[in-house]
Amino acid sequence: MxxxxxxxxxxxxxxxxxxxxxxxxxxxxxxxxxxxxxxxxxxxxxxxxxxxxxxxxxxxxxxxxxxxxxxxxxxxxxxxxxxxxxxxxxxxxxxxxxxxxxxxxxxxxxxxxxxxxxxxxxxxxxxVLAFAATEPNAGSDIASVRTTLTREGDVYRLRGTKCYVTNGGIAGLVTVLARSPGLGGARAGHTLVLVDPRWPGVQRGVEEKKLGLKGSSTITIDLDDVVVPDDHVLGSVSKGLEHAHHALEWGRTFMAAGCLGAARYAVDAAAAHVATRAQFGRPLIEFPLVRLSIAEMRAEVRAIERTLALVCAHDDLAIPSTVVKLLASEGAFRVVDRALQLFGGAGFIEDTGIARRLRDVRVTRIFEGANDVLRLSLASAALAWPIDTLTATHPELGATLSAVRRARGFRMFQDQVLQANLADAIVALFAATALAREEDDVDKLARGIQLERAREALQRAAAPADPEREALVARVAAR
Ligand SMILES: Cc1cc2nc3c(=O)[nH]c(=O)nc-3n(C[C@H](O)[C@H](O)[C@H](O)COP(=O)(O)OP(=O)(O)OC[C@H]3O[C@@H](n4cnc5c(N)ncnc54)[C@H](O)[C@@H]3O)c2cc1C
The missing domain is CATH 1.10.540.10 (Acyl-CoA dehydrogenase/oxidase, N-terminal domain)
Incomplete structure (x- = not known):
């Protein structure tokens, strides 16, 4: 299903x-x-x-x-x-x-x-725990990590460099993803190990200076011939990538919750501000455009809330966690940005606190999977979903998917723009599903917005290829 x-x-x-x-x-x-x-x-x-x-x-x-x-x-x-x-x-x-x-x-x-x-x-x-997968030359392509776990005599040894490790500076244990060629009978393969940063050979770097989330520790960790006891291998040797993907599914769900918190704060702060700030002789909230902003921000927050709750009810988080990460990170950024706009000049001044929120929330579209990369994996999975059941619940998506398959065949897997549009439609439809009970007016507005987004994204996905425009884009990008 x-x-x-x-x-x-x-x-x-x-x-x-x-x-x-x-x-x-x-x-x-x-x-x-x-x-x-x-x-x-x-x-x-x-x-x-x-x-x-x-x-x-x-x-x-x-x-x-x-x-x-x-x-x-x-x-x-x-x-x-x-x-x-x-x-x-x-x-x-x-x-x-x-x-x-x-x-x-x-x-x-x-x-x-x-x-x-x-x-x-x-x-x-x-x-405190940390998780270290990313390396200077291995980010979105997590399988390309060069940190290596080898068997030497009767011990495991770990060598490599991990970067951008959240909680790294305060961590008492770090889960490290390493490639482990030859181990566990697999020629290639990866393994997860649990590392105590006090072990010989573990060297923590200095704190990175960041745009936002400045209080969150982010460091590089060098692993120089670190001896790892056998019992600190997590899960099966050579199955580390699989284990890391499950960890990321959980992680993205938690990260969506962080986005939800930021968005809730921003809409409440903006609503309080526009209720008291008066211009042209009236409180800002009396202007229709301001009311529209506040209502859409509340609807955006509600969509994240309901989707997160629905995602948490799933046993298999692979697709749902990707959906909620995309929805929450992009929705929270939009909400905080709109809040800043409603604060006017004061929003741009640090004292108000909204500017900090905007800086903090920006990275959620990058870490634990850059959003465009997640879009591609979501759409690739969807291209293989059975059309019959899908069409029964979401006829427009089912029709678009089968039309795209007919028109493009396997070439659709190479069309990133098409895949990004499909992914946007899936995210919006998932959110609309989470809002389907329409328990109140906020749900109703939120669902309407998500259905509209899905429709627009599907129209873009179904649009015939435009070779002239594609050639133009290629020429401009090549400059
Ligand atoms: C503050 C912070 C904290 C972090 N914490 C951790 C942590 O605790 N543990 C950890 O392991 N990592 C952590 N990271 C790393 C984070 O997960 C990576 O930055 C993220 O996965 C993206 O990898 P990258 O930075 O190498 O970007 P790249 O992989 O270089 O990608 C850059 C951009 O290129 C585009 N792109 C990449 N691949 C494709 C593609 N196939 N198709 C189309 N477009 C593409 C996307 O727009 C992407 O945003 C953290 C990063 C930051 C900034």
Whole structure:
């Protein structure tokens, strides 16, 4: 069954009853303790603040209770990350990456002994987690990493350089993706290993200076002949890429939650501003264009909320996590940008806090998979979906896909522009599915917007090739 049809059949379970009280605690804590402007100015999250968060147990959101964590479901844990991110993007990223991308392989691939050994300290915040896949020459093409895991005598050795490691400067454990030629009977292949940054040969670099998320630690890590004990291999030798993809699916879902938090903050701040700011003798909210902006921003936030909830109800996150990452990162950027516009000149001034939000949210379209690359993988998967079931739930998408297959055959896999349009349609249709119950006016508006986007994207996808225009584009790009 295609993921859109599956999504339509899923029921989103209600949140766990304990979630409301955790969210209340997080909100009260952040209001009292989190100074987002200071985090941004000092480009670090103060040690005392991290210690206080550890004390609250929030580094254990996704750690099972048996290992000292809170053991929240994916849906509840992402809501907590959204709340943290609404107060500060760097904080949301730090705890979100720890609980999501960097936690997944430990929870699902580590041996029971390794989990027993580390999870209590992780839940208590004594060991913050990081995940290191990217290298100077291996970003979107994650399979091309050059860091190597080899077997020498009776030990594993790790050599290479990882860059842009979130939480790297504060991490107590790092999951590293390495190529492992010849290991596990596979000629090529990759393996995930868990590395303690205090081991000999691990060298942390200095903090990167970034556009946003300045309080989130981002460093390079050199791995120089690091001896890795056998029991620190996560999952199967040579299956590391598969494990990393599952971790990224979880990670993208958490990242969407961070985007949701930023978008919620921005729309609330903008709504409060336009209610009090008066020009031409009237509060801004009385102008139709301002009302349209606020209503569409609220609809955008609602689409992310409902889609995230629906994604969390899935067992297989491969497609849904890509959909929600695209929807949330692009939707949050639009919402924060519109909020800045409604603040006028004040929005451009750092004191208002909106400028920082815009800087913070920008990277979500890049990390954990650059959006255009994710679009291509989403569309490639969709081109193989069974047309019959798809047509029953989404006739226009089904018709476009079969027309494209007939007209282009295998060449459609090479047409990135076509694939990007298809991906946009799929994201919008998935969101429209999540909003299908139309429980209130915001849902209704949000669903209408998503259906409109889907229709426009499908029209672009179905448009016949225009060789003249393509040649023009090629000539301009070649300059
Ligand atoms: C603040 C920050 C934190 C990060 N944290 C982590 C972390 O914790 N762990 C980790 O492993 N990595 C991390 N990263 C790395 C991040 O995941 C990569 O930057 C991202 O995957 C993109 O890779 P790249 O930067 O090498 O861009 P490239 O792969 O060079 O891509 C650049 C651009 O080229 C285009 N492009 C690339 N390939 C294609 C294609 N096939 N078709 C069409 N267009 C294409 C896209 O527009 C893309 O945005 C972080 C990065 C940042 C900035």
């Amino acid at each position: 295609d993921p859109l049809t599956r999504a339509a059949a899923l029921v989103v379970p209600p949140h766990a009853p304990e979630l409301a009280s955790i969210l209340h605690e997080v909100r009260a804590f952040c209001r009292a303790r989190v100074d987002a402007a200071r985090i941004d100015r000092e480009a670090r999250i103060d040690h005392d603040l991290l210690a206080a968060i550890a004390e609250q147990g929030w580094f254990g959101l996704t750690v099972p209770e048996a290992h000292g964590g809170i053991g929240l479901s994916l849906s509840s844990a992402t809501e907590v990350i959204a709340e943290l991110a609404a107060h500060d993007g760097s904080l949301g990223t730090c705890v979100g990456l720890h609980s999501g991308l960097a936690m997944h392989a430990l929870l699902h691939e580590a041996s029971p002994a390794l989990r027993e050994r580390y999870l209590p300290a992780i839940a208590a915040g004594r060991r």
